[in-house]
Amino acid sequence: MRVAVFSTKPYDQEFLDAAAKGTSHELHYFDTRLTTDTAPLAKGSDAVCIFVNDQADASALRILAAEGVKLIACRCAGFNQVDLDAAHAHGMTVVRVPAYSPHAVAEHAVGLLLALNRHIPRAYNRVRDGNFQLDGLMGFDLFNKTVGIVGTGKIGALVAKILHGFGCRILAFDSYINPDCTAIGVRYVDLDELLAESDVVSLHCPLTPETNKLINEKTLAKMKPGAMLVNTSRGDVIDTGAVVDALKSGRLGYLALDVYEEEEHYFFEDFSSRVIEDDVLARLLTFPNVLITGHQAFFTAEAIGNIASTVIASFTNFEKGLPLPNKVEKG
Ligand code: NAD
Numbered sequence: 001m002r003v004a005v006f007s008t009k010p011y012d013q014e015f016l017d018a019a020a021k022g023t024s025h026e027l028h029y030f031d032t033r034l035t036t037d038t039a040p041l042a043k044g045s046d047a048v049c050i051f052v053n054d055q056a057d058a059s060a061l062r063i064l065a066a067e068g069v070k071l072i073a074c075r076c077a078g079f080n081q082v083d084l085d086a087a088h089a090h091g092m093t094v095v096r097v098p099a100y101s102p103h104a105v106a107e108h109a110v111g112l113l114l115a116l117n118r119h120i121p122r123a124y125n126r127v128r129d130g131n132f133q134l135d136g137l138m139g140f141d142l143f144n145k146t147v148g149i150v151g152t153g154k155i156g157a158l159v160a161k162i163l164h165g166f167g168c169r170i171l172a173f174d175s176y177i178n179p180d181c182t183a184i185g186v187r188y189v190d191l192d193e194l195l196a197e198s199d200v201v202s203l204h205c206p207l208t209p210e211t212n213k214l215i216n217e218k219t220l221a222k223m224k225p226g227a228m229l230v231n232t233s234r235g236d237v238i239d240t241g242a243v244v245d246a247l248k249s250g251r252l253g254y255l256a257l258d259v260y261e262e263e264e265h266y267f268f269e270d271f272s273s274r275v276i277e278d279d280v281l282a283r284l285l286t287f288p289n290v291l292i293t294g295h296q297a298f299f300t301a302e303a304i305g306n307i308a309s310t311v312i313a314s315f316t317n318f319e320k321g322l323p324l325p326n327k328v329e330k331g
Contacts, residue, residue, distance in 0.1 A: 106158035148198030151205030207234035226253035
């Protein structure tokens with residue numbers, strides 16, 4: 001089948017081409033994001049392959065449907081960038097890659113936690129500059145600390161397991177109890193108790209109407225003063241303006257982000273010679289107790305390889321009318 005691949009980076013092309021070898025799929029790569037303006041690029045394609053910051057909203061989908069697109073393949077776990085109602089109204093099928101490497105994201109979340117707690121980026125820059133002083137680099141032991149995990153699906157459960165290994169006490173908030181978590185002594189509590197008791201809160205829930213701005217002025221006020229917040233889920237799970245205020249007041253002690261609510265304007269692009277016009281992002285970058293990575297938690301060779309092979313298998317199954325195990329059902 002003919003596929004228009006949006007938001008392509010060189011590594012996407014390398015791994016997708018390798019996975020498509022031996023198939024008859026024709027992949028056409030575009031580095032631009034999918035938006036209403038760029039949707040006509042998919043003319044004549046049976047499918048589009050999109051990533052986290054593409055916009056498969058109602059107007060883009062209308063154009064894609066008119067161009068003959070029948071399959072929307074997200075090469076990521078989240079599918080909040082797709083208007084499912086509109087896709088289904090056009091008779092389009094939506095697939096995703098539900099689990100390409102939960103380890104990649106879980107390990108990155110813990111990496112952020114450790115790097116922020118032990119001031120590793122600051123120490124690295126200081127030592128490179130010949131400054132071996134320790135002032136300002138004091139961290140805290142993770143052993144015996146309480147970590148609150150919001151969302152104990154594939155990724156959250158792995159974070160719980162890793163941090164259990166550090167000797168942390170783990171609390172969790174999720175309406176589904178994961179037996180892998182209870183088996184290692186994770187205690188499920190309500191969100192208020194998790195926020196009040198946790199030294200570190202790590203977010204691993206999907207972005208849904210319920211989780212949109214789950215961390216806001218009110219919930220931040222319920223957190224333990226000086227606690228750390230880690231978000232590798234989706235940017236909109238946090239009200240970033242409220243988080244900036246909490247950092248300024250000292251109520252929030254540390255913030256580690258791999259995702260940001262306005263990230264589609266910046267992430268995956270080089271802004272090093274340009275002015276960042278987003279004042280919230282620019283402000284975040286000034287705090288000594290904030291660590292940001294640009295949505296790279298998923299980015300390991302294992303994960304990119306799994307994503308590519310899963311997406312190509314979905315194209316093949318769709319073309320042959322075979323069952324699609326990774327189909328996204330409406331509602
Ligand atoms: P998953 O579906 O296995 O687990 C999500 C869990 O969140 C489920 O247990 C679900 O019950 C729970 N949940 C849903 N609504 C909730 C709520 N209101 N409060 C608390 N828990 C809630 O998903 P996963 O594979 O573990 O991924 C989690 C999220 O991580 C994804 O949805 C995605 O947004 C994000 N993610 C980020 C990256 C990255 O590179 N930063 C990569 C992959 C996934």
